[in-house]
Amino acid sequence: MRRTCDGWGGGITVGGHKICNLRYADDTTLLAATEAEMITFLNRMERISTELDLSINRSKTKIMVVDRTGKLELPGNLDLES
Numbered sequence: 041m042r043r044t045c046d047g048w049g050g051g052i053t054v055g056g057h058k059i060c061n062l063r064y065a066d067d068t069t070l071l072a073a074t075e076a077e078m079i080t081f082l083n084r085m086e087r088i089s090t091e092l093d094l095s096i097n098r099s100k101t102k103i104m105v106v107d108r109t110g111k112l113e114l115p116g117n118l119d120l121e122s
Contacts (some may be wrong), residue, residue, distance in 0.1 A: 041061060041063060041068055041085075043062075043088050043092075044081075044084055044085045044088050044089075044113065045060055045061055048060055050072055050073065050077045050080070050081055051071050051072065051073070052071045052072070052073050059071055060072070069076070070082070070085070078103075098120070
């Protein structure tokens with residue numbers, strides 16, 4: 041996760057600080073301000089995970105959209121439940 045976030049300028053601003061993820065034990069929450077930013081962030085995480093011979097467990101991964109109506113539409117290679 042650290043490698044995914046290094047150099048990443050996205051996320052949300054809370055109290056004047058940019059936050060792109062929250063981590064607790066083996067859980068991670070990714071934060072993005074826009075749909076396009078989230079897709080880019082997920083693609084980046086997928087690419088770096090693959091380089092490290094890791095994979096995203098799609099059956100345990102969920103997407104939640106907060107503060108707007110609608111559903112996040114992801115490209116086919118990021119088939120995640122929302």
